[in-house]
Amino acid sequence: MSMNTVPERLAALRAAMKANGVDVYLIPVGDPHSSEYLPDHYTSLTYFSGFHGENSNFVVTPTESAVWADGRYFVQAEKEIAGTEIQLMRMGEPGVPTVEEYCGKVLPENGVLGLCGLTASCGLVRGVQKELDAKKGTIKTLNLEDELWTEGRPARPATPAWILPKEYAGFSPAEKLERLRGKLKELGCTAQLVGKLDNLAWLLNLRAMDIQCTPYAMSYCYVTPERAVLFINTARLGEEAAAELKANGVEIQEYDDVLKFLAAETEPQTVLADPASVNFAVYETLQNNAALTVKDEADPLLPMKGVKNEVELAHDREAHLRDAVAMVRFQKELEERLAAGEELTELTVDEILHKYRSAQDKFIVESFGTIAAYGGNAAMMHYHATEEDHAKLERKGFLLVDSGATYLDGTTDITRTYPLGELTEDEKLFYTWTLQCHIDIAKAVWLNYCDGHMLDTIAREPLWQHLINYRCGTGHSVSFVGNVHEGPHALNGRNTTVFQPGMIITDEPGVYEAGQVGIRIENELECYHKADNQYGTFLAFRPLTFVPIATSPVVPGVLTRDELDWLNAYHREVFEKLAPRLNEEERDWLAKKCAAIGA
Structure with missing residues (x-):
């Protein structure tokens, strides 16, 4: 048939x-x-x-x-x-x-x-x-x-798996396993079946390219006080990676043997299984084994990896500066080619970005499919230009570009909205209000009991003043050499995770008016400890992303003095950090983009 x-x-x-x-x-x-x-x-x-x-x-x-x-x-x-x-x-x-x-x-x-x-x-x-x-x-x-489904079905991915060196990760797999075991003990468990790829990647410093734009390996890991068993297609694990895992106390078994192994386990354990991420076949197998007691708990690895260690943060800062150089070169070329009257489309944006990012040291892959959206297309949040359906860039309105990359030493996610020519009064106002929102969260200071949904309101307030809102979160956590959407913290109306130093978050408010315009300005921020005094512990954000933000669309008199001071100080820092990495022509270009406004 x-x-x-x-x-x-x-x-x-x-x-x-x-x-x-x-x-x-x-x-x-x-x-x-x-x-x-x-x-x-x-x-x-x-x-x-x-x-x-x-x-x-x-x-x-x-x-x-x-x-x-x-x-x-x-x-x-x-x-x-x-x-x-x-x-x-x-x-x-x-x-x-x-x-x-x-x-x-x-x-x-x-x-x-x-x-x-x-x-x-x-x-x-x-x-x-x-x-x-x-x-x-x-x-x-x-x-x-x-x-x-046997005919023409794509094979299960089996890209080469490798271990992210400790010099980037900060801790070895053995050290992270010990930390997890301590955490399991606190939760009244002795074992865990780790099924979520991002958590597993963090735990064992394991990387591959099994999922588009995401450097992870399809695998499971079963952790007990004495053992850590990794289930992976062993053919894809090079000798070096296998030896390193073994040296860190990790046994290796075939990916397809996980259910058989769990069913045959005779060592009594209280196994933590997160129902939100463990698949039903695994959960059922654990439950049917009389030697095991299953305990439903949220995966403790998510909050552990959500707070970056000092080594990860230092590398991430460096990765963001190399990424910023690529972004500057991209913008300069885009502007020059448009000024020369060349015909460009949303697809051209992707090509130019890839050219400059892939030339950077330690580049692995784009961290997600680039969103280049011109004019009304940008009002669709998940818009992607295709060969069959894309817009030509004109010398008016805005171009929104949301893109990022994963390097050996960090993952980036940045959005800039570029004016390509003449703008309407509405476009300028929407842009200025979005920038206000962006700055207000970037310069926020708060006591350390504040969670994601409390901070989210700070970002929205300038738009709420004009009875405008955006129907998505203000920001999400970003992995270290991993996926762009992490957790457990986020800036949105539902997130109740309390912010801590070392957490990374995006700051990306926007205005999306259907069919008309879409504006988003996004930096990554890191949360840091600002001060302790008689009132408690104060936290704040500092930028990880250093790329100029367009100032020409800003409507004079809208930004407060504090907001203008933040923007001008940010641009001074962008110039100081990037100038040594650029040639003279690029530096002159950047100096103009970073010029102070509203003095």
Whole structure:
């Protein structure tokens, strides 16, 4: 039977469901490690439904099927499932059931819901089971995706794995394992199954290129007081990396043996498993082993890696300066080519950036796909220019560029909004208010009990004065030689993590007026200890990013004296730090960009 179209694939899936005694089948967007970005091997939802969105689920019954999409993907989802039987569930819209509610509704009495335990998170499965209880329904783990999707399926990634040297990481794997064991003891646990790739990368200083733009290796690690067992495709681990891991007390086993190993473990342990990130197959295996007691706790590695050590911070500062040199060269070339009347597009931006970043010492990869958005395109927060669909740059309005890179010694994320020519009064005002927001959080000082959602309001206040808001967070944490979206801290309306010295955060307020304009100004900041006095401990931010911020769009008289002082001092520092790394022509250019305003 041919399996080239969505209806054919659905028919094959239904036949397999029937053969396995399954009434409803659930396919989430996910891989075995709850990754934000998926390796192509794990895009089963797209294979069976045709929909390419993130944060989605697909449910199939013998007679109907439905896919869930969030607001970013409504239009795209409609296009992609057009002409099929699949129903679109617009998440968060009135009257639309959650995927859990829908599963409960369509399952027959005493029915069986099937799913692949490796790609479903424990949290999702629990939510579904709660809804199935009313029908006395059960969940059966089986992998119909692997059974049916065999032709043309991308292989599981197996890029060469290597160890980030201690001179960059600050601590060896052995030292980090000891710290984790101490933390587990405090939490009343003896062991942990680490499944999240970013936490595992930090714990063992392990890196690879398994996920686009993210230097991680598909693997698990089981840590007990005596042992640390890494499950990884051993063929990709060079002799040097394997020897170094062994020297740090890490045993190495095959990636596919993890479930077998956990099922056979006879050493009694209280195992910490974070239901938010451990997949259901692993969790179920731990739970079914009588020697193990499973304890649900948030992964302690996230807060450990969220606070950077002194070595990481020193390297990160240096990586940001090399990145800034690339950004300066990019902007200078862009302006010169536009002035010469050359025809440039959003795609050209990506090419110029890559040229200058990849020429920098210790460059590994872009830290995410560059967002270059001209004019109204910038109002779409997750806009990406493609060969088929991109804008030409004109000598008016704004160009928003959000980009970054990962180097051997740090990860960067920066946004600048460049005026390309004539601006409207509205564009100038929106830009100036966004800059006010950016500066207000950058120069904030607070007592050390403040958390992410308290600080977030400081950033929004200048826009709130004009009854404007942005529908995303003000900032996120960034990894060290890793993913751009980390945790546990963030600047948004929900984050309750208390800020500590050594935390890195982005400062990226914006204005997004649909179809008109999008403006964002983003630096990375590091939190530091400012002072102790009779009132307590005061903390503040200092910039990690040193790249000029356009001053020509600033409306005179809007920024306060304090805000102007901050901006001029920032630009003095940008010039001092970058000038020694540039040639004379570049220095002259930079001096103009860093000139003081509002004196």
